[in-house]
Amino acid sequence: MPSIRYTRIEITPDAYRSLEAEAILQGKTLKKLASELILKGVSKKALDFVQEIGEPPISSKPQMEFDEESKKIIKKIGATGIHISDLTLQTVKDIILDEGYQEAMLYVAQHTASMERDELHRVMAICRHHKLSPKMASYLVENLNEIESGNWK
Numbered sequence: 001m002p003s004i005r006y007t008r009i010e011i012t013p014d015a016y017r018s019l020e021a022e023a024i025l026q027g028k029t030l031k032k033l034a035s036e037l038i039l040k041g042v043s044k045k046a047l048d049f050v051q052e053i054g055e056p057p058i059s060s061k062p063q064m065e066f067d068e069e070s071k072k073i074i075k076k077i078g079a080t081g082i083h084i085s086d087l088t089l090q091t092v093k094d095i096i097l098d099e100g101y102q103e104a105m106l107y108v109a110q111h112t113a114s115m116e117r118d119e120l121h122r123v124m125a126i127c128r129h130h131k132l133s134p135k136m137a138s139y140l141v142e143n144l145n146e147i148e149s150g151n152w153k
Helices: 013-026 030-041 044-052 068-077 086-099 101-111 114-129 134-142 144-149
Strands: none
Touching: 013 030, 068 114, 068 134, 068 144, 086 101, 086 114, 086 134, 086 144, 101 114, 101 134, 114 134, 114 144, 134 144
């Protein structure tokens, strides 16, 4: 299932520079800090409304059981802060499941820019080195932005 995409918003240049400075000071991504600040700033009534209409909780992610080896791999992938398009992650996930690591790596080499390509190759190399099942590797790829943002627990 593809990830939900939200409408982008514009903020003033002063607000952006301040947000950027605060993100650096706190060691967080702009996305994570902005989300935290927005959620702290909205009323309880607004938060209750969002939960009543059936939206998933803001910090929810699909659940999968992780053994100790999987947890080590997730830690090794780490939080680099790069954001990869949801469409790319979904496509790579599907290719890993349907055709395997080799075809997924080939797709990434042919269809992504250098930073995305390098990061996806690094992640798939880690998964492959640790002999993760295609199901687990595809799950990690699908949720890579959460892992890389540092929001993964």
